[in-house]
Amino acid sequence: MKITIIENELYLAQSISAKLGQAGYETEVYSSVKEAMATSTGDAYLLSTNLPGQNFNSLITKYKEKIIILMVSYINNDTVAAPLKLGANDYIVKPFIIEELQRKIEHYKEYQTLKKYKNLYKEYHEYLLQDINIENDIEKISSPLVVLTNYIKMVDKLAFTYAKNKDRVLVFVPLSSKDWKSKIEKANKKHLLYISDLQTLKKGEREQLFDILEGRDFIISTTSDIETPYKQIEINTDNKLYDQNEILTIDDYVKFIVNNFQYQYPDTELSKKLGISRKSLWEKRKKYGIFKKK
Numbered sequence: 001m002k003i004t005i006i007e008n009e010l011y012l013a014q015s016i017s018a019k020l021g022q023a024g025y026e027t028e029v030y031s032s033v034k035e036a037m038a039t040s041t042g043d044a045y046l047l048s049t050n051l052p053g054q055n056f057n058s059l060i061t062k063y064k065e066k067i068i069i070l071m072v073s074y075i076n077n078d079t080v081a082a083p084l085k086l087g088a089n090d091y092i093v094k095p096f097i098i099e100e101l102q103r104k105i106e107h108y109k110e111y112q113t114l115k116k117y118k119n120l121y122k123e124y125h126e127y128l129l130q131d132i133n134i135e136n137d138i139e140k141i142s143s144p145l146v147v148l149t150n151y152i153k154m155v156d157k158l159a160f161t162y163a164k165n166k167d168r169v170l171v172f173v174p175l176s177s178k179d180w181k182s183k184i185e186k187a188n189k190k191h192l193l194y195i196s197d198l199q200t201l202k203k204g205e206r207e208q209l210f211d212i213l214e215g216r217d218f219i220i221s222t223t224s225d226i227e228t229p230y231k232q233i234e235i236n237t238d239n240k241l242y243d244q245n246e247i248l249t250i251d252d253y254v255k256f257i258v259n260n261f262q263y264q265y266p267d268t269e270l271s272k273k274l275g276i277s278r279k280s281l282w283e284k285r286k287k288y289g290i291f292k293k294k
Contacts, residue, residue, distance in 0.1 A: 004042025
């Protein structure tokens with residue numbers, strides 16, 4: 001990790017740089033905000049707010065996506081409050097112990113890493129569920145709730161959309177996991193539980209589950225019609241490819257593939273992937289009434 005130090009007191013800047021270097025950090029030192037904005041390449045910025053004649057607000061604005069820790073001699077609106085509003089992460093009062101500064105750097109480094117993973121998982125989750133459509137009016141749904149379905153991803157979409165609309169933290173608990181009991185017991189009671197695979201539990205285990213859920217808020221998914229003490233709704237898809245209890249016919253499978261991939265692959269490649277000739281593909285299109293728009 002590279003640390004950019006912006007401090008006009010040269011001795012202090014060199015001292016901080018040397019100590020951070022001993023701790024394994026790469027450092028660069030600037031006495032001018034203007035020079036730092038022009039050539040610095042740090043992952044984190046240690047910015048002195050005691051820089052006579054220099055405006056450091058533009059630097060905070062430019063690098064607010066990185067870690068910015070203010071080094072202040074005294075606390076007031078100009079040295080702390082205003083810079084924090086602009087995007088600085090934290091401050092430390094001079095003189096300070098280098099270990100305390102290092103602790104702050106590591107804390108915000110971990111925070112930024114978690115933030116990146118959160119955004120990555122959010123984008124990936126939205127990508128996975130983007131083609132799943134649910135007709136149920138989310139606004140009219142209330143929890144606790146049991147959802148019977150022939151395609152679990154539909155309940156995934158419902159649960160995540162419901163939690164987002166209600167501004168609730170969602171905790172996922174798959175009942176196929178051996179530690180599902182401890183996951184539920186350890187979860188914050190203010191959070192919404194999304195519990196999947198109710199059909200995998202035996203009757204005695206289901207009774208244990210319902211006892212543990214007393215006073216909790218949740219959404220449970222199941223692919224089997226199971227009697228529970230909770231309100232239940234049913235959401236299904238007519239697409240046979242998603243029906244876990246039915247084996248597709250060859251015609252159903254080919255029809256699904258042609259419908260969903262005919263614009264992704266040219267006919268030559270699509271027919272090759274299906275193991276049929278282009279002529280056969282044309283004949284099946286005619287049979288199914290599937291016409292490729294040009």
